[in-house]
Amino acid sequence: MTINRRKFFKVLGVTGAALTIGRELKAAPTGKADIEFRGVLYDSARCKGCHGCEYDCADANNLPVPEPAKNMAPVRKTSETKRTVVNEYNTSKGKVFVKMQCMHCNEPACVAACLTQAMHKTQAGPVIWRGEKCMGCRYCMVSCPFDIPKFEFHSPNPKIQKCDMCYNRLKTGEMPACAANCPNDALFYGTRRQLMSEARKRIVENPKLYVDYLYGEHEAGGTCWMYLSPVPFKELGMKTNIQKASYPALTKGFLYGVPTIFVLFPALLLGIQQATKKDNETGEE
Amino acid sequence: MRENYPLTTDNDGKSVWKFLRDEFKPKGKLFTPFNIISVPVIILGIILIVIRFWKGIGAITNLTQEVPWGLWIGFDVVTGVAFAGGAYVLTFMVYILNMKKYHSIVRVTVLNGFLAYVFYAGALLLDLGRPWNVINPIIGNNFGVNSVLFLVAWHFLLYMIAQLIEFSPAIAEWLGARRIHKILSGMTIAAVIFGITLSTLHQSGLGALYLMAKEKIHPLWYSEFIPIMFFVSSIFAGLSMVIFEGTITHKVFFKQISEKNHHAQNGIILGLSKICAGTMFAYFFLQLLVFIHDKHWDLLNTPMGYWYLLEMLGFVFLPMILFYYSYRRNNVLLIRIAAIVTMLGVILNRLNVTVIGFRWDAAIRYVPSWMEFVVTLTVIFTEIWIFRWVINRMPVLRDSPSWAKEDN
DSSP states (O other): OHHHHHHHHHHHHHTTOOOOOOOOOOSSOOSOTTOOOEEEEEETTTOOOOOHHHHHHHHHTTOOOOOOGGGSOSSOOOOSSOSOEEEEEEETTEEEEEEEOOOOBSSOHHHHHOSSSOEEEOTTSOEEEOTTTOOOOOHHHHHOTTOOOEEOTTOSSOOEEOOOTTHHHHHTTOOOHHHHHOTTOOEEEEEHHHHHHHHHHHHHHOTTTSOSOOBTSSGGGOBSEEEEOSSOGGGGTOOOOOOSSOSTHHHHHHHHHHHHHHHHHHHHHHHHHHHHHHHHHHHHO | OOOOOHHHHOOSSHHHHHHHHHHHSOOSOSOOHHHHHHHHHHHHHHHHHHHHHHHOGGGTOOOOSSOOOOHIIIIIIIIHHHHTTHHHHHHIIIIISOOGGGGGGHHHHHHHHHHHHHHHHHHHHHHOSSGGGTTHHHHSSSOOTTOHHHHHHHHHHHHHHHHHHHHHHHHHHHHTOHHHHHHHHHTHHHHHHHHHHHHHHHHHHHHHTTTTOTTTBOTTTOOTTHHHHHHHHHHHHHHHHHHHHHHHHHHHTGGGSOHHHHHHHHHHHHHHHHHHHHHHHHHHHHHHHHHHHHTOHHHHTSHHHHHHHIIIIIIIIHHHHHHHHHHHTTOHHHHHHHHHHHHHHHHHHHHIIIIISBTTTOSSOOOOOHHHHHHHHHHHHHHHHHHHHHHHHSSSSSOOOGGGGGGO
C-alpha cells in the first residue's frame, strides 16, 4: 500500500497537481506484528436480553434514553440515536438474544472509503468518527457491509453515529460501557487473541451449547467484535453473506491501476498525436 | 459579427467595462417556452435548497440509512458525468488522432462537458451533509488516499481545470485578447492529454466507488468489472449526448452556424454513429462475458432478471443495431432516435447500479421524493441557461474571428 501511495503522489506531482504532502495512512494494520486490537466477545448463550447495555450506551455517549424495555419491538436496527440494540429471535432452540453494534473490522471498508480520514481505525482497535474532518458524503455508509454508520438526515449539522467502542473510556483504561456493566457476563472485553482463545475454550467446554463457529473471526477479513451463538447465525438475523476477505481489497486492483494509467496514457497519447500529425503533414504536401 | 475587440483596441479600461456590462445584459426574447418552464422550476428549486440547508437533507429527500445515496448521486453525478464523456472522446479524436472532420463540434462539446462537471460537482455539494469540510481532501491536511472517492474528487477538480483550458481560447476570442489567446491555444494539447487520462480514470472510478458495496448491489449488476463497464459505456453515452445536443443546438442556434458547418453536420453524425455502434458492441460483449462468467442464469427468471434483460437487449443491443443499420443506410433521423434510446439505456444502467439495484432487497425501498426531482431539474435548467448565455456571446458554434485562426 505504501509504495503505491508514494507512486501515486509522485505521479500527481509530476503532472502538476502539486500534491507533495502525504501523511501516514492508518486504514489497515501497519504490518507491525506487535499490534493487538482490542475487542469484545459477545455470547448469545449468556445474554438474557435485559437491554441494560442499550441504556449504558446511551448514557455513555449522550444519546437519548431508549424507551422502556417492555415497549421495545423484538427486532430493531441501530439508528442515529441508538448505537446498539439487542434483538430477540425465536430460533430452533427457543428465544435467543443478539446485540448489534459496529463490528470494528480489522480492515474497515468505511475507513478505506473515507476521503478525509474522518473514519479512523485506531491502534487500540476501535473505529472512530472524527467530525471535524467529515464532509458528510456518506460513502462510509455505502461501503460498510454491516450497514453500521448512521447519518442524521434531519439535522443541518449532521453527524455520523456509530459505536466507537467507547474510545474515550478506553483511553482512560476503562472498558466499553456495555461490557463493563453487563450483569450476565455476556460481554467479554480483551485483546482479539484473548477473545479467540476464550471463545474456543467455551466451545470446547460446552460443545452442545454452541455452534462451532466464531462469527467475526474471518468475516470481512476479521473483526474486533466476535460472536458466539447457540444457533446458526442466520437464525439471529446476522449477515451471513459477508465475504471472508477484507473489503478494502476490493478496490485495490483499481487503485493500483491508477499510477500505471497516469504514466502510460500521457506518453501513449502524445505518441499517437505526434504520429498522426506527421502523417497529415506529409499527406498534404 | 462584432468588429472591435475591446482588450486590444482600447486599453483605458472604460470600454472594457462597458463591453462586459453590455454582454451581461440578456439577449433575445424573454418569454420563450423554455424560459416560461425553467424559471418557476429554478425558483422552486432554490427554495427547496434553502430548506435543505436549514432543516437537513432528510427534509426534502427520501434517503434512508440503507440507501444513503439517491437520485442526486445516481443521476446528477454518476449519469451526468457519463454524458459529459463526449468531451474527452471528441478531443481524443480531433487533437490526438487529428480527425479534422470533427473539429467544428469540439468547442461546443467541451463547453457542454465543462458545464456538466461544474454543475454536477456543484450538485454534489448539495448532497454533502457537512459541505464546509469539503476543502479537507483538497488542502492536504486530511488525505484519504486509499479512497476511490478521493481519486474521483481530485479528478473532477483537475479535469474541470483541463476543460477550462481547452475552452479558454473561445473566451479569449470573445474578449479580443490576442496575446493571451496565443498562449492559451498553445496549452490545448497538454490539457487534452491530461484530460483524457483523467477521464479514463474517473469515468471508471465512478464505477469503482461501488466495488465495496458487494452484497448490496443486485448480482446481475455487480461485478468486479463495473469500472471497465462504466468507462466503455461513457464513450457511447458521451457521443450519443453529442448527437442529441447537436440536433437541438442546430435548430435553436441556427443563425450562428455557418453554411459549411451545417452541411458537415450529417457527415459528423454518421461518423459518430459508427463509433457508437462499435463501442456498444464491445460493451455488450463485455456484459455478456461477465454474465456468463458469473453464472447467474437462475436470476434471469425473476423480476430483476427481466429488468436486466430489458436493459441489455432493449437499451444496448437494439440501439447498437439501430446505429449500425442507420449508418449503412445514411439515415440521420434514425441515428438520432438511436442516440436517444442509448441515452435512456445509460440512465437505466447507472440508476440500476446506484439506486434501483442498490439494496434491491431492503424492506423499505428508496423512491426519490418530488423535491429531489425538482432540485435535479433546477441543476439541469441552470446549466442550460449558462450554456445559452455563453453560446450567444462567445464563438462556440460560430466561426472564430479571422485573427484567431493562426493560433490553432
